[in-house]
Amino acid sequence: MRVIVNFQHRKGWWIHTIAEDCRTTLGPHLHVASEATLLRLFRYLGATDVALDGAERELRMWSRGGIHIDVPEDRLPLLKVSYRPTAAAQAPTQASQPS
Numbered sequence: 001m002r003v004i005v006n007f008q009h010r011k012g013w014w015i016h017t018i019a020e021d022c023r024t025t026l027g028p029h030l031h032v033a034s035e036a037t038l039l040r041l042f043r044y045l046g047a048t049d050v051a052l053d054g055a056e057r058e059l060r061m062w063s064r065g066g067i068h069i070d071v072p073e074d075r076l077p078l079l080k081v082s083y084r085p086t087a088a089a090q091a092p093t094q095a096s097q098p099s
Contacts, residue, residue, distance in 0.1 A: 001071055005042070005079070007055070008064035013038050017079045020068070027080040035059060045071045045078065 003026060006016045013032040018025055032038045038059075042052055047069045058065025071079070 001073065001076060001081075002068065003071055003079070003081070004066050004068055005045070006064075006066040007032075007038060007059070009035075015041075015079075017081055030080060041078070042067055042069065045069050045075055 002020045004018050004020060004022065006018065008014055013035065014029050015032055015038070016025075016029045017027040032041065039052065039056065042055060047055070047067055051067050051069065055065055055067040071081075
């Protein structure tokens with residue numbers, strides 16, 4: 001499942017997971033112990049090297065940012081994600097063809 005994990009430093013590191021549409025909240029705000037743990041978490045969740053470089057740059061410049069990650073289903077519980085797509089969202093769409 002592709003998600004965006006927003007992060008910010010405010011009396012510790014906090015993360016918040018949202019859907020790719022940037023509107024649907026997928027889980028609660030979670031506390032992360034340190035910057036190193038935050039980066040290890042992103043790597044474990046499946047972040048690419050390019051995405052990690054971008055997140056690290058935002059982290060150093062602004063102490064906040066977001067990262068797009070394709071998270072495998074079995075790792076979603078780490079983010080406390082409770083969202084499950086509906087059957088309609090999972091079914092492939094077929095374009096109607098004129099006769």
